[in-house]
């Protein structure tokens with residue numbers, strides 16, 4: 539258990555650690571990094587082989603900078619060691635496993651010791667406190683429970699912080715709305731796309747979510763734009779906060795925004811080491827450059843991850859934050875490198891298309907992108923919906939479509955086809971939204 543005997547203001551879960559000087563953080567990281575590398579090398583055949591092949595040894599590590607000589611870990615390393623061979627402890631000593639859905643091939647399995655669950659709970663509690671959750675709050679948790687880390691991660695964190703949890707899980711949206719109204723939760727946890735679905739179903743039921751007590755949304759598990767944030771703030775009448783994480787590293791709570799600044803997600807550096815590398819050359823990039831986020835765990839017992847390539851594209855900053863926390867910030871994740879589309883030579887992320895269409899008069903914030911071949915070239919078709927009540931005869935739909943096509947061209951610089959549809963025609967999400975349908 540975390541030592542919470544020191545005085546902590548109520549807007550921070552662990553003031554001493556969250557405001558540690560960067561020099562002290564670096565010292566703590568160096569010490570923990572050695573421990574993590576040692577543990578991986580001694581207990582996981584995969585790491586022993588990979589380190590030996592690269593000619594590196596944990597005991598040769600002089601400083602955190604030397605980590606750059608250690609090999610990366612990628613998703614296929616987990617699949618190749620399916621299900622339990624990447625663990626640094628006998629399976630019988632673990633208290634839990636989670637797994638990715640694995641749309642293609644084997645799922646990736648991740649494991650936790652009792653101590654790992656304890657630290658995860660603390661980091662989620664820390665994230666939630668940063669997001670403005672307080673002990674005694676009622677938390678409506680609509681992240682999916684099960685193999686996905688969202689549900690149980692948020693559940694344990696909220697309990698640890700001293701909140702009362704409503705463990706609804708995802709789906710059954712009318713019931714979600716009824717419970718939000720009847721119980722009066724002040725905090726909502728779900729994906730941003732599901733939050734939109736909830737507010738819309740509420741409107742159909744004659745219940746305005748914005749008029750309910752809910753005032754904080756802890757949204758993550760998928761990329762979302764600042765434009766979508768403004769839309770969620772307004773439609774749900776709350777403050778939308780971004781939370782990041784991935785199962786391979788822990789689950790939700792690897793990084794979270796503070797409600798003071800909402801300007802980047804504080805990455806909890808006492809437990810993780812963050813690097814940004816050039817996805818092509820794999821060379822580490824200086825602070826502030828955009829590239830692929832690489833994370834090393836510093837305290838995970840059951841499954842240390844050394845230089846895990848997340849494939850998430852972002853930038854880091856260690857500029858001081860208005861909230862007083864010293865841990866670096868991950869500027870919002872633009873998307874995954876495998877989601878990046880190259881349309882006539884222009885690199886585009888779905889979240890950029892989202893930023894253009896959300897808030898455009900008469901359009902609903904629902905969309906889907908279809909990728910297809912036009913001769914030898916990749917082409918993009920964007921499907922959107924008009925708002926309920928807006929004109930939706932053919933002429934009105936065509937006019938909306940051509941307006942959006944024009945904006946996408948002038949703001950992102952790509953030519954695409956746009957189809958505007960009737961309200962309700964784009965599939966709704968109950969978890970992670972499917973933004974891109976690849977028909978190439």
Ligand code: DLL
Pocket residue numbers: 638681686687688757758759760761762780781782783784785786789790791848850871872873874
């Ligand atoms: O999505 C963990 C999570 C649950 C995070 C609930 C936040 C809230 P995975 O299913 O393993 O874990 O998916 C991880 O989702 O590599 C990113 O590509 C994406 N992702 C997660 N959070 C964000 C975010 C959970 N805030 C993958 N912004 C990651 C953008 C995100 N992308």
